[in-house]
Amino acid sequence: MNELRDQFLIEGRELLEQVGEALPALRAAQPGPALLDRLFRAVHTLKGSVGLFPLAPMGLVLHAMEDRLDTLRAAPATPEVVLALQDAAACCEAWLEEFASEDGLPDGAAAEAAALAARLRPGPGPAGGTGAAPSAGQARAAGEAETAWLVPLAARHAAALAAAWAEGRRVMALRYRPDAGCFFLGEDPLALLRRLPGLLALELSPRLPWPEPAQLDPYACNLEILALTLEAPDALRQVFRFVADQCVLAEVPATAPGNETTGNETTGGETTGGETPGRETPGGRMPDARTPARPLRVEPARIEALAARLGALAVTGNALAPLVARAAALDPALGRDLAERQAAIGRLVAELDGMVAGLRRLxxxxxxxxxxxxxxxxxxxxxxxxxxxxxxxxxxxxxxxxxxxxxxxxxxxxxxxxxxxxxxxxxxxxxxxxxxxxxxxxxxxxxxxxxxxxxxxxxxxxxxxxxxxxxxxxxxxxxxxxxxxxxxxxxxxxxxxxxxxxxxxxxxxxxxxxxxxxxxxxxxxxxxxxxxxxxxxxxxxQAAALRALLLLRAGGEELAVPVEAVAETLRLPAARILPLAGLPGEAAAFVLRGRTVPLLDLGALLGLPRRAEGAAVTRVLVTAGAQPVGLAVEAFGRRLDAPLRPLEGLMAGMPGLLGTALDDEGRVRMVLDLPELTR
Amino acid sequence: MTLRLDDDTLHLEGDCGSEEAEPLLSLLLERPSRGIALGRARTLHTALVQVLLALRPRLVEAPTDPFLRQWIAPVLEDGSSNGAPELIQSAPPARHEGL
Incomplete structure (x- = not known):
């Protein structure tokens, strides 16, 4: 189940992007509180979701960023602080991409995190220096404190755990500290626990001692929930995704309970934003997730699929053109009607294309x-x-x-x-x-x-x-x-x-x-x-969905070139072609509006058979650009709007080729890179 | 109404939402000796569970809903004082063959 991970990556990139965009504004003499709030919220939200994945160093850095941002409410940021924050954000971005591709963080991540956290720590000392970097040991100790609750919890439920392990099951431990104000947000923490059919143990305790009954605020949540469950980590993350910043998840190591538990892959580390229950975290918990106007988040792959189908539709629409021509030859009135319908389809496709292009814009x-x-x-x-x-x-x-x-x-x-x-x-x-x-x-x-x-x-x-x-x-x-x-x-x-x-x-x-x-x-x-x-x-x-292509045949192959690479097409009588004597091969040239233009055979350029000699008229394509070149081809076809697909696999990076496109008969055509071929 | 007072017993019935937390607390503060009947409760909002945990009224009718019966009722019946943790409940995995 990768949905949650994918979502985390999308969201993480977005949040880091927001942070990266907002940070330079901190250099302003008087950055508004709204800016700090926005930064704080983005960092805090990301920190919350990071805890669900084995990204403890990133959590540490984000935590340090959050703390540093908090201090900026009182004192404006120095350039060193902004730089440290930018470096930290850049590092998190790099880690996020590393996590996306490698599913983990690089080896030195813990040390790097400690160094970044040290730079972010306020107070005397070299703000930009690497002076008081805490050791990796300290960082680990902090991580262990976060799961200190796990060992006694496991010990209290040793029998249930032993039974689960005897069956070879993995047991996850959860500590969920709902925000005091969670009831106001419509949250029902126990309802989430109800969704865990594999629940093995559940503990409820007050985070602060209960007040006198008369003093109890029934709408301030004062509960800590501890649970052991057989649910897979991904399933748990799914259930608790909206309160991720209030949860810590860890696998209970399958040893005798009470043994020292060292870090394991899911010991997510810090996620609660400090031990003080009342700590203020403005907009702390993924507020977007509940806002009705939340924009729909669509995976890029779906948009790509939509664009591909639309491309296929455009190609199918293009295929009507020769049919319309045939129909018109048989019955001009029918041909006209068909042509009208075809034009209407073309307009709709173009409109749709514009809309899809809008979806793909960044x-x-x-x-x-x-x-x-x-x-x-x-x-x-x-x-x-x-x-x-x-x-x-x-x-x-x-x-x-x-x-x-x-x-x-x-x-x-x-x-x-x-x-x-x-x-x-x-x-x-x-x-x-x-x-x-x-x-x-x-x-x-x-x-x-x-x-x-x-x-x-x-x-x-x-x-x-x-x-x-x-x-x-x-x-x-x-x-x-x-x-x-x-x-x-x-x-x-x-x-x-x-x-x-x-x-x-x-x-x-x-x-x-x-x-x-x-x-x-x-x-x-x-x-x-x-x-x-x-x-x-x-x-x-600005848009790349459909490309205007000119179809042509050269060297016996059906090919295509982007229209913008072509200045003009000519039918050149044999008499106008000037053979260039003394040069190797069959070099030739022709004069176009007073300018001598070299003439090459496109088929030969591509290592394909040359076109037959001796034709009375040669079809020539003149390339666009400062130094035009004539390319002799066998035939020109129609213009076509079709999506250009990049080359993949063995063909990727092949010089002279831009990609492939489907023509109106559904055949794959190579799309040539004319500037590359003719230089 | 999901909260009903009947002869000094507070009945929580059906899906009891957080809006009942305030009335529940008032009724319990009014007469701490009132008992709680959960036999017809289908779900209890956390806010209600919190009120019951903090005030520890007498449970006169155990819940029939499996989640409430297995995980919530034991702590409400557990008369132990304020020593943490308040509720400890575990179950052998054999009960969860369906997982």
Whole structure:
């Protein structure tokens, strides 16, 4: 049963995202109490759910964050404190992803948690330092105190436990301390216990001694509930999911009760938010879960499935076109009627597509927010200083785009820090501030999304690029202008980096960026001013659900290319094709509006059979871009709107291919990456 | 009404919600000697159980609902004073073959 775990991951990511977005605002001179409340609530809620999983170090860090945030109500945050909180949040995020993929935390997590907790602890001492890190032993002791109730509980019910173990059953222990105000929230703690058919033992006791009967407040819950049960941990978590922050779960180790119990996988550690029953926890317990207006949380996979079906529907709708044409040939009136209906279906599909695209939209911050911390870390590792400013991260785009952006942006960021930003001393010598400035900005440009990453580093040296191009035997390097030299950076294996570092690549970076962005339907451009820095611009579609494709045949294969990669299609009479003598192969060119354009055979480029020679007319596709190339094909087909599926398995990462699409007859077509093929 | 006073016995019947906690407490404070009849109670809200735990009235009719009978009634019958824990009840797993 993974539902709860999945839900926890979704929620955890959301909460950490909220925290990551809200933390920088703490630097403001007067952060409002609402901001602190929001941060506190997010951290507290996450801490509550973390206790249900074997993530004790994360619980410790969140607890420390919560305590630190609490102190900020009285005294404003220093930059060190904000930084410590940001590092802690980044660490929790990394752990969450580690848990998502590995089902556990890395080995050093406990020590790291202790160090982070120490940094977060208020009071004298180096706020940013690692001075008084508590030992792992201390952390463990804290964890044991949390389950100190377990041993006596097990001892009191030794007979029931022995019977369960004799049958080979696992026994879980639960301590549930309902919030004092829980009755007002409509909670009925014992009703939850009633839902456990495997209950072995139940204890009820007052958390504070009962007052005189006349003083009793019947609506303040003063109970602690201890239970032993045969329910599986996941089933228990499901039952107690809305009060997770009030529960501690642990497996009763199957030994003689009373033995020392060391930590085990489900000794979830701290989850109750302190021992004091009356402690104030604003909005402490997943308040969203009960609010009627709670947004519906849908798993991404379901949206994907919906989008896929819709894609199939669009394809099926496309398949009507040839039928309509056939019908019209037989009976023009019938053809017209059918064409009208087909157009109506097309409109509905387009509307639905827009709605599904809306469901798939995420803010860019989903990818952006992890970058500032990574920039800091990376810069520090390189002995440099840098800040990353962001703008426009609230813009939304298709989930595939937002998530697909992260890797290329990371590449670009590392490149900028490694090769762009100079070491502090060098910067000062050039009259720049010692800390490099990076700016990541997103804006809408018509239907597209433009994202730029600028640095104020050294920029590119055109002459060094030219020398590198010459050394690699790039044709025409001597005559290349700056733009052409910059474009070289995006070709595979081209790098001018003097040394290879562990931070950024061996000349694969920019090429990988171009390919990743192309797979998202975007393109990359670069501007550089020597000594002043580089700006890399990414232009992306905002939605990726359906792509406009041009169908064609080349080398005997039915293929497709994205329409935006095509400038025009031509029928070229044989007389206009100029064979280029003296060059190897069958190179040719033609003149298009006064410009000589090289002509290649698409089939041959793909390693497929060439098209038959000697046709009177050659069908040619001219690629879009600054340096157009003509590609001879055998035939053009129709335009088609179809979902582009990324390549998987063996095909993944195959150069020259963007993905596959289903055509109107339901056949799989390879979708070509023309810029990659023609450079 | 899920709370009924009948000849000095307080009957809790059906699904008894938290709204009965205040009247239940008042009626018990009024005459601590009143007994409690749970024979027709189907569910008891935790707030009611808490009032019964804190005031310990005499149980004159045991519940018939299995959960209440097995887990809640024993503590209400248990006359022990305020030493923690208040309620201890365990069952051998053999009773839970259905799990």
């Amino acid at each position: 803010p860019l911050s989903r990818s952006f927010r992890r970058l500032p911390a990574l920039a800091r870390e990376t810069a520090a590792r390189l002995g440099k200083e840098a800040t990353l400013e962001m703008a426009g991260e609230a813009l939304e785009a298709d989930r595939a785009i937002v998530e697909g952006l992260y890797e290329p942006l990371l590449h670009l960021l590392r490149n900028a820090l490694d090769h762009g930003i100079e070491p502090p001393a060098e910067r000062q010598a050039r009259g720049k501030p010692p800390a490099g400035r990076l700016r990541l900005a997103a804006r809408r440009a018509g239907e597209r999304l433009e994202i730029s990453l600028s640095d104020d580093g050294a920029g590119l040296d055109p002459e060094r690029l030219r020398a590198a191009a010459r050394a690699r035997g790039v044709a025409g390097a001597a005559a290349m202008d700056e733009a052409a030299l910059h474009a070289l950076l995006f070709t595979p294996g081209f790098s001018t980096a003097a040394g290879v570092s562990d931070i950024s690549g061996r000349g694969v970076g920019m090429d990988a960026v171009r390919a990743a962005i192309a797979a998202l339907g975007g393109h990359v451009a670069l501007e550089s001013r020597k000594g002043e820095g580089i700006t890399v611009r990414l232009s992306l579609p």
